[in-house]
Amino acid sequence: METATAAQRRTPRPRADALRNRERIVAAAREMFVEFGPDVPLDEVARRAGVGNATVYRHFADRSELVHQVVLLVTDRVSAHAEEAITAADADPSVAFDALRRFVHASADERIGALCPMLQAAFDPDHPDLVDARERLEAVVDGLMQRARAAGQLRTDIAVGDLMVALSQLTRPLPGTACLNMDRFVHRHLQLFLDGLMAPARSELPGASATLEDLRQS
Incomplete structure (x- = not known):
């Protein structure tokens, strides 16, 4: 044999x-x-x-296979940014939120929000490769947030879903070529959003924090 x-x-x-x-x-x-x-x-x-x-x-073989590979590429690159941020937070817990901030800005440069219209395309979102990549991303981002929370720098009523929704929305391309110039405001608006995540919280958020499981079920 x-x-x-x-x-x-x-x-x-x-x-x-x-x-x-x-x-x-x-x-x-x-x-x-x-x-x-x-x-x-x-x-x-x-x-x-x-x-x-x-x-x-x-x-x-077709467009869906190419979209599949693009989604994997972006997801894996964003996960790698989160892993680098975790390494920095573990080395010095006092900079955990700064590490989270760097991760968010690096992920914005990957244009993670551009995945949203791709996920509506005709391909299998439950393919084992995509499930593995998604689970890796969820785990590392959650781990990074836990470190910032443990350092007392991240408000406690925020979950992974909240962060990823904001990141996706702020980096999602706007329709129309005239809107491409809006990209120059992305990091500025992300910085405003991140300031709102810092502890102590300055207001009480309505509703409940969002997990990625909540988002998949909605």
């Missing part, structure tokens, strides 16, 4: 140039989905990536 190792040796690895092309396509798709939405023509994605149309379809 052939061993797994032997089978792996028989399976050709993707060439380095093929991997680079795939990465360029996903990066270009992310940029164009942010600018124009997930229905942008794939021919335009190929042009932005500097590859031929056939190369796009060689790597991605």
Whole structure:
């Protein structure tokens, strides 16, 4: 019986140039989905990536598969920012909220809000890859918030869902090309929002704090 190792040796690895092309396509798709939405023509994605149309379809069978990879890319990058912030908070708990602040601004640069229209596209949101990425993101953001809360720097009536809703809304592209100039206000408005998260709280929030499970059920 052939061993797994032997089978792996028989399976050709993707060439380095093929991997680079795939990465360029996903990066270009992310940029164009942010600018124009997930229905942008794939021919335009190929042009932005500097590859031929056939190369796009060689790597991605259809639009939903490409959207899937873009969602994974953004989610994983945001999780990595949260993990870096946790490392900083663990090294010095007194800067836990500053670490949270840096995470939020870094996530804004990833344009996490652009995922919202993508998630309405025709692809499986319960695919194991996406579930794993989502659970990793939830866990690390919650861990980061717990550290800021334990340091007495984050108000106690805020949950992960509250943070992610605000981050998604403030970084979601506005319809119309004329609205692209609004991007320059994103970090300014995020800073105002973050100031409102600091402890001690200056007002009582209406309703209950939102978890990501609450958001999925709504």
